[in-house]
Amino acid sequence: MSVGVLAHLFGSLPYKELAPKVAAGGFSHVQLALWKAISDVDFSKPGNLSPGLANAIGEQFDKHGVAISVLGCYVHLFDRNEERRRQNANRFKELLRYAKFFGAPMVAAETGRNEGDEYTARDWLIMKETLEELVEEAEKWGVFIGLEAASGHLIGTAPELARMLEEVPSSNIGVVLDPGNLLTAENFARQNEVIEQAFELLGDRIIAAHAKDRFLLEDGSLSTVPAGFGTMNYELYMKLLNQYKPHAYIIMEEAKEHQMAQSKAYIDEIRGRV
Template sequence: MSVGVLAHLFGSLPYKELPAKVAASGFTHVQLALWKAIGDIDFSEPGNLSPGLAGAVGEQFDKNGVAISVLGCYVHLFDRDEAQRRRNVARFKELLRYARDFGAPMVAAETGRHGDGVYTDRDWAVMKATLEELAEEAEKRGVFVGLEAAQGHLVGTASELARMLEEVPSPNVGVVIDPGNLLTADNFARQNEVIEEAFALLGSRVIAAHAKDRMPLADGSLGTATAGLGAMNYELYMKLLNRYKPHVHIIMEEAKEHQMAQSKAYIEGIRGRV
């Protein structure tokens, strides 16, 4: 029932220093986004990974008792600029190829978004084709693609993610669930319904979970905070997570270093009793 953390919440550090800092903060696993968290190796473009480099990074985490539960890949998967999309796909596929060398079972991402939030049938078709390509690579490598729905993205709701999974029925595509990403100012008052629907549609496909908190703000918008400092129904979230996917890895988001211990204890405390 351990709670991990986004590695880049500690900043961008040399790969030999980062795992020790994570371990000293009480975490035993991380979501690692290479170009966000590791500062002494250039991961700005695909092409520089090798089994040796991935193994060296993974070994440093292992020495400190920290697993890499998720490799994070923050790229736009249906970019309307085809050249950029191909670069993004190449980056994601490179991570899939070397995930096992890092000791990671999955590479995860949101689908991406356009500024106007208006999407076309072509956008959906391109995203589907991208996911099919990534799924094929994941199947060859024996790892998973983790897909996360997020409001404002092409795949922004639980029902949209369920549809994408139905259209790309690969056993190597799973869900990174985050109810906080599904909540808006408009639906927050019925958050229980949103959370329950997400698990009803996606619960059997969950392979990792994110944890942050949300709360209404005075201006009518929805704010984001570290878990325990908002108004999200964590009792319900943890109850359903335990029911559908006991012991699935949880990765904490949106936490400053001085908040991490308290937030971790809050999540684990609820998860341990529901």
């Protein structure tokens, strides 16, 4: 499978314009976050999806040779505000119900983060209960939930994600791996260890992977850039991804349109030889 891209990197467009634009960019699959990428349908709250609408969007991408590999769901899954959390869970469940009409095998998300990145045992419990609820829906529809660990989020490390997978033992939960999200200014010098640990703990559960890059600035902070524009060890990342999950979906992040071809070629070149 070739390298795909976040659809909303092309902007928020009518879906009949978005699909050919993605194809013209040289991508054969996308991660589609409906309310970020599509401008001509109101996805601001759950309820507007139907088999017909999902099919229409999916068919438009298919017409241009672009698969929807992942439906992205950017919501806070353990929000301390019960009303907001309920709406977020319902939004995720709606995507799980309609994923197959888009042709998407998974709905993916990070867990969410609190201001100040302070978490409690109750936050973990609420996240677990939400995930159990989502799993029940995913199992009904034969769709994967893709969980992604991201520094600063409730599930911010590979060990924390491994723990949640153990506590909610469903084969309908998979991992969206993004080593760039596991790196921090503090552990960047040990990035090989961080990447290797992620594959050791999560490698057999990977269902998709993200591609961006990181590098340390002079002030010691960590910058995020497109793949190939930083100093992350992509040789190691692609080698392990090929080893654990050959032909896994890779979705490119961060790149602006003028950077996409260079970033994609960088990933493809490394992936083709490691």
